[in-house]
Amino acid sequence: MNIQNLEKKLSPDAQVVFIKEKSKVFGILGAVFGFLSIFMLSILFVPLGMLFSSIGFLKRDTTNILLAILGFVFSGVGLLTSSLLMSLVSFGLLK
Secondary structure, three states, rough: OOHHHHHHHHOOOOOOOOOOOOOOOOHHHHHHHHHHHHHHHHHHHHHHHHHHHHHHHHOOHHHEEEEEHHHHEEEEEEHHHHHHHHHHHHHHHHH
């Protein structure tokens, strides 16, 4: 049901209040992908962890920010423990 249909069904005196829920999904995804990047497929999970942690950090919710920082830390550890990503970074820095 969209807003226009809702407004047509309500009386003119009725007030509609929309409540936006705060979601921690991006912070959780950033932390999970960052944690997974330490142990497996870091070439895939480090960028995903960084991406979702960045989005979670921009949400400006205390829990989201804490989870995003945790995701950044895990992704950083995943980057440091990945030989493939470290070789790509070092070749990029040498050019």
